[in-house]
Amino acid sequence: MKNVANLFPLPVTETAYSYADYMFLMQKVVLENRTTGPKQSEDLAFYTKLNLARMQRLNKKVEISEDLKAKVAQINIPQTWYILTEAWCGDAAQNIPVLVAAALPNPLINVKLLLRDENPELMDAYTTNGGRSIPKLISVDEDFNELFTWGPRPAGANELMLQYKANPVQTMKEFVEDIQRWYIADKAQSVQKELTEILEGVFAEK
Template sequence: MKNIAHLLPESVRNGAYTYSGYMQLMEQVVLENRTTGPKQSEELSHYTKLNLARMQRLNKKVTVSDSLKEVIEQIDIPQTWYILTEAWCGDAAQNIPPIVAASLANPLITVKLLLRDENLDLMGAYLTNGGKSIPKLIAVDEDFNELFTWGPRPAGAQMLLREYKANPVKPYSEFAEDIQRWYIADKNESLHRELQELLEAVAVDK
């Protein structure tokens, strides 16, 4: 079991957001017509505004399957789910609300959000194919032993991205709309199924 205490020093943990705190941050940067992270542009500010609306919508309507709830309710050790994210990230906007909704099934789970570009050491340890793809979920126990990781997107969406990168026949802005349509049709079912499989594997390894 990998211990990542060195990647989560007190300074990093103190800088983490609760989910409500992260939503307040999103609202603040949208009011200021900007985004999180060092890179600022009208395009990123626009995506951030869209993401806030998506997250607010998902917060109200996202549901968790009974099978996933059952697995989460069986967790018997305190654990923290750290999520690396940025406000401009469309995949984060789609996946963080259902992750948080799932975590609420057990009070032993604490969700903390970290901005990717303020935590590059942690991000560097969890690259996807060499890239700083987000969101990235890293679950640890009280001693900072890694329990499981997930991200940056469900397998179906990841496959669409791989296909697009192999043959980018349309502007990325159009592909981003395709991904959003995939999320709408999927209704978070893939994410919750993948989370359930990860949690069941952790339970078997105990």
């Protein structure tokens, strides 16, 4: 278990969003026809608008599996689930509402969201194959000992991403549509299965 307190100094923890505040931020940037982060474009603003609608739908309809509910209920130490994200990220929109819904029943879990581009040092400590891929979940205890991580996307969606990067015959728009169809068909089951397996491993070590 590694201590990552140096990656979470006060400026980081003080600028973390609750999920309610993050949803408010999403609504704000959509109303302003922009997104979060330094890079702004019509495409990113468009995807942010889509992501807000997806998250609002998932907030109402996502169903957490009984296996995941049971594992989350077993968590008996206070911890914070920090999630690195940006409003334009489609993978974040599909997975964050599920992670939040899973954590919600256990009062020992505090979910906080951090904008990737405002926290480069933290993001660079949790890259995926050298890239700043999001969302990235980092669970820490009260002393900032790392408990587990997850992200940036379920294995099935990640395989689509790897195929696209290896042979980008599609346009980015076509790829985004393909991965969206994958998420619709998956019905938030893969992220839940992966999180369940992670929590099983954490408890197996105790």
